[in-house]
Every structure is written in C-alpha cells, then in structure tokens.
Amino acid sequence: MPDCTLVIGNKAYSSWSLRPWLALKQAGIPFQEVVVPLRQDATKAAILAHNPAGKLPVLHHGDLVVWDSLAICEYVAELAPAAGLWPADAAARAVARSVSAEMHAGFQDLRRNLFMDLKQRHRAPDRVAAAAADIARVEALWADCRQRFGAGxxxxxxTFGIADCMYAPVCARLDGWGVDLAPETRRYVDAVLTLPAVQAWRAAAEAEPWTIDYLSL
Ligand SMILES: N[C@@H](CCC(=O)N[C@@H](CS)C(=O)NCC(=O)O)C(=O)O
Known part of the structure; x- marks a missing residue:
C-alpha cells in the first residue's frame, strides 16, 4: 500500500481532524500524521501547501489527495472493508450515512458555542442554553440509533463505525462543557471517550505547545 499521510489541525481544537484520524486508527491502517497549528500567521499558507481547498484534514495516499473529513472516512472504509466502518445491513447503513451527513452539515449552534477544547474544561450555562436545541436533537438521534441498531x-x-467518528468530537464537547446528559447519552459518550485511540488523541492534545483562546476571538 502506498504511504498514507493525514494532515490535521492541532489536536486540542481540530474537531474535523479527529474524525478521519479515528477512522484510520480504528481501521488499523498505518499512516503518518502532519500537524498544522491553526490560527497562526503561517497557517493558511501551510494548509494550502497540503490542500488547495484550504482546509484540514486532508489525506495523501501516494499521489491521491482526499480532502474533507467525511470523504476521507468514506475512503478509509473502502481501504479497509473488514473493519466494518459502515453497518453491513443496508437500512442501518443508510441511517448511519444520514446521521453522519447531518453532523457534517449541521449543528452550527452546538459547534459555535461549545467548541472543542481538549486543553481545558469550560462552564458556561449561557452557551449550553444557546446550543440546547442541537443538544436535544443529538440526544434523540443517538437514542434512536442505539435502540434500533445498537444491540451489537x-x-x-x-460496533464502532464512521457515525461514531463523526460524533466523537461532539462527545468531547458535551463532556468538556459539563452538559447534563440523559444516562443513555452519558453511556455512549463514555464509550467513545474511553476508546484507547480517543484517549491517545487527548493525551497528544494536552501535550501540544499551542493554546488558542477561542472565548476571546
Ligand atoms: N467540511 C470540512 C471542514 C474542515 C474545516 O473547517 N477545517 C478547519 C480546521 S478544524 C480548517 O481547516 N480551518 C482553517 C481555515 O479555515 O483556515 C471537513 O469536514 O473537513
């Protein structure tokens, strides 16, 4: 297999980067990683050197360039079909794709107010309130998936899949902002956050030298 390199943003803040990184790890595909620190003077030029679309993450696999978190996750699923990153059942797979796309395209209030910050925990009831409708939708969505398709x-x-990759940063946000969660939501959040790969990402995030104060931006 040609060399695989995933270019990502800082692990403490780059929620989009966590998604395909986790897919690669869970699929057992060896890869190099290059971290481009976000919000520095050289950031834009550094990203453009890896991805003409100007965003991270981007995957380089030999000569092939795949950008956008969900497109990379899809490619990883094709590289490693045995990893079962999409459900085998067609109906479950269609719902898994729907919930992944919903995350990819939506939840702006949650993303804007409860940004991912693995360097510190925040408490801000006003921000949680501003994201309340998105949080309610996420909890209902997860409960529905778990109830209909989660028996295994x-x-x-x-089993772990791309839908979980797409929501892993949401788990980190809900946990990091101290959001009150239904017991079944908490169980799912804990299952994701205690995955060894997620814990390894968090440890690397905590060790990063860069700190971004998003509250003051
Ligand atoms: N829809 C894209 C979003 C990617 C994105 O917004 N990435 C952020 C980092 S988390 C980025 O590249 N920011 C740098 C910039 O916009 O200059 C994806 O899913 O990959």
Missing amino acids: GPFLFG
Whole structure:
C-alpha cells in the first residue's frame, strides 16, 4: 500500500481532524500524521501547501489527495472493508450515512458555542442554553440509533463505525462543557471517550505547545 499521510489541525481544537484520524486508527491502517497549528500567521499558507481547498484534514495516499473529513472516512472504509466502518445491513447503513451527513452539515449552534477544547474544561450555562436545541436533537438521534441498531455493542450502530467518528468530537464537547446528559447519552459518550485511540488523541492534545483562546476571538 502506498504511504498514507493525514494532515490535521492541532489536536486540542481540530474537531474535523479527529474524525478521519479515528477512522484510520480504528481501521488499523498505518499512516503518518502532519500537524498544522491553526490560527497562526503561517497557517493558511501551510494548509494550502497540503490542500488547495484550504482546509484540514486532508489525506495523501501516494499521489491521491482526499480532502474533507467525511470523504476521507468514506475512503478509509473502502481501504479497509473488514473493519466494518459502515453497518453491513443496508437500512442501518443508510441511517448511519444520514446521521453522519447531518453532523457534517449541521449543528452550527452546538459547534459555535461549545467548541472543542481538549486543553481545558469550560462552564458556561449561557452557551449550553444557546446550543440546547442541537443538544436535544443529538440526544434523540443517538437514542434512536442505539435502540434500533445498537444491540451489537456500545456504539451508535453496535460496533464502532464512521457515525461514531463523526460524533466523537461532539462527545468531547458535551463532556468538556459539563452538559447534563440523559444516562443513555452519558453511556455512549463514555464509550467513545474511553476508546484507547480517543484517549491517545487527548493525551497528544494536552501535550501540544499551542493554546488558542477561542472565548476571546
Ligand atoms: N467540511 C470540512 C471542514 C474542515 C474545516 O473547517 N477545517 C478547519 C480546521 S478544524 C480548517 O481547516 N480551518 C482553517 C481555515 O479555515 O483556515 C471537513 O469536514 O473537513
């Protein structure tokens, strides 16, 4: 297999980067990683050197360039079909794709107010309130997936998959901002956050030298 390199933003803040990184790790595909620190003078030029679309993450696999978190996750699923990153059942797979796309395209209030910050925990009831409708939708969505498709394990569709990659940063946000959660939501959040790969990402994030104060931006 040609060399695989995933270019990502700082692990403490780059929620989009966590998603395909987790897919690669869970699929057992070896890859190099390059971290481009966000919000520095050289950031834009550094990203453009890796991805003409100007965003991270981007995957380089030999000569192939794949950008956008969900497109990379899809590619990883094709590289490693045995990893079962999409459910085998067509109906479950269609719902898994729907919930992944909903995350990819939506939840702006949650993303804007409860940004991912793995360097510190925040308490801001006003921000949680501003994201309340998105949080309610996420909890309902997860409960529905777990109830209909989750019998085979602790994840949205039982075993770990791309839908879980897409929501892993949401788990970190809900946990990091101290959001009150239904017990079943808490169980799912804990299942994701205690995955060894997620813990490894968090440890690397905590060790990063860069700090961004998003509250003051
Ligand atoms: N829809 C894109 C979003 C990517 C994105 O917004 N990435 C941020 C980092 S988390 C970025 O590249 N920011 C740098 C910039 O916009 O200059 C994806 O899913 O990959």
